[in-house]
Amino acid sequence: MNEEASRPRILVVDDEEAILETMTFTFQDDYEVFTSSDARRALDLLDEHAPIAVVLTDQRMPNMSGVEFLREVWQRHPTTVRMILTGFADMEAIIEAINDGHVYSYITKPWEPDHLKQVMKQAADHYALAVENEKLLTHLKHANVYLEAVMDQLDTGALAVDAGSVIQAINKPARDYLALDGDPRGASLDEVLRRHGLDEVGSTLEKLRGDEAVSYEEADVTVADRSYRIRVALHNLADASGETFGRVVLLREISHEPLRRRFEQVLSRVVEADSELRPVLETARAELRGLGDELHELHVDSGGVGELEERLSRTLTAIDNWLDVDDAMAREVYPEAQLLQDRMRVALARWPLPDRLPERVKLLGRSVEAYYESGENPQRPVL
Numbered sequence: 001m002n003e004e005a006s007r008p009r010i011l012v013v014d015d016e017e018a019i020l021e022t023m024t025f026t027f028q029d030d031y032e033v034f035t036s037s038d039a040r041r042a043l044d045l046l047d048e049h050a051p052i053a054v055v056l057t058d059q060r061m062p063n064m065s066g067v068e069f070l071r072e073v074w075q076r077h078p079t080t081v082r083m084i085l086t087g088f089a090d091m092e093a094i095i096e097a098i099n100d101g102h103v104y105s106y107i108t109k110p111w112e113p114d115h116l117k118q119v120m121k122q123a124a125d126h127y128a129l130a131v132e133n134e135k136l137l138t139h140l141k142h143a144n145v146y147l148e149a150v151m152d153q154l155d156t157g158a159l160a161v162d163a164g165s166v167i168q169a170i171n172k173p174a175r176d177y178l179a180l181d182g183d184p185r186g187a188s189l190d191e192v193l194r195r196h197g198l199d200e201v202g203s204t205l206e207k208l209r210g211d212e213a214v215s216y217e218e219a220d221v222t223v224a225d226r227s228y229r230i231r232v233a234l235h236n237l238a239d240a241s242g243e244t245f246g247r248v249v250l251l252r253e254i255s256h257e258p259l260r261r262r263f264e265q266v267l268s269r270v271v272e273a274d275s276e277l278r279p280v281l282e283t284a285r286a287e288l289r290g291l292g293d294e295l296h297e298l299h300v301d302s303g304g305v306g307e308l309e310e311r312l313s314r315t316l317t318a319i320d321n322w323l324d325v326d327d328a329m330a331r332e333v334y335p336e337a338q339l340l341q342d343r344m345r346v347a348l349a350r351w352p353l354p355d356r357l358p359e360r361v362k363l364l365g366r367s368v369e370a371y372y373e374s375g376e377n378p379q380r381p382v383l
Helices: 017-027 039-048 066-076 088-100 113-152 172-178 189-195 199-210 257-272 278-297 303-331 337-350 359-374
Strands: 009-013 032-036 054-058 081-086 105-108 157-162 167-170 216-223 226-238 244-253
Touching: 009 017, 009 039, 017 032, 017 113, 032 039, 039 054, 039 066, 054 066, 054 113, 066 081, 081 113, 105 113, 157 172, 172 244, 189 199, 199 216, 199 226, 244 303, 257 278, 257 303, 278 303, 303 337, 303 359, 337 359
Parallel strands: 009 032, 009 054, 054 081, 081 105
Antiparallel strands: 157 167, 157 244, 216 226, 226 244
16 A cells, blocks of 8 residues: 555645645645635545545635535535634634534634644544444444344244343344244343243243253243244353353254154164165155154244254155156166166255165165166066
């Protein structure tokens, strides 16, 4: 970065050219100086060369007063620091400038050069601090947006309360689990739970508060005509000195977990089958369809339920393809070889345990490959 670009920019507006020359000479060593004898042209310069740190204007100018000019500057570039030159006879104008133009400082005529330099430095420093604060605030806002976006994607509901049990933060899963309407931040957690008929959750939290040896409790919840079970955990928030200033409440839907365990048992029976696989697959297909119906009847919208639904669907697709390919190889003299290969690839992609394929499925794949290469189909089932 060159020296000119790194120096703060200032704009001086006065209808007297001699004053503009004096100001340029006074500030040119420390600032990039722009000048204008016309207030309207000065507004164009302000737009063209933004960001400008400080504007210094005379009060008495033709066409537009200093107060009017600074009012316009404030509307266009509110971060730019505004100062005004005026005489003692213009004290009413100074008050108006402070009120309407948000003036940082005023300089009375005649001025002392050293004093003017000092005030200009303070104004430039004030501008730099304001810009830095604005950047920090923007970064903080972005960080909060990123954090909320991440928190909303979690399978676990989370909300944070302060020492007075007032909700300070809450993610989307927590709002969904508890069917909370509106934004509950700033309200008492206990009051929010009572208002939404979630007394059991409130009682569970009270039990956790009173027994630090218990890490979690389970509660049955009915909200918005949905009944399901959640696991509730409570964790303290402490500062560097160890003093607790709030708590985090974690909520996880677990009503689908018995179904998930049954699903995993079905997978295990398929993978571990050491004899004829077809009856195992047909039984598994019927069980998985039943599990899907039970899962749908939960009427629960959670990450865990969604994941289990997806795994069920993928597993059923794999089993259907294996059974259909085996049927085609056994019943048709010349089934479409490319179609058989495609269906085996789809089944492999959908099977949730690709590194644990049943042995007879591997054998079926080799049979399809051999038929594709030779064109000879032994017409016997493999599974």
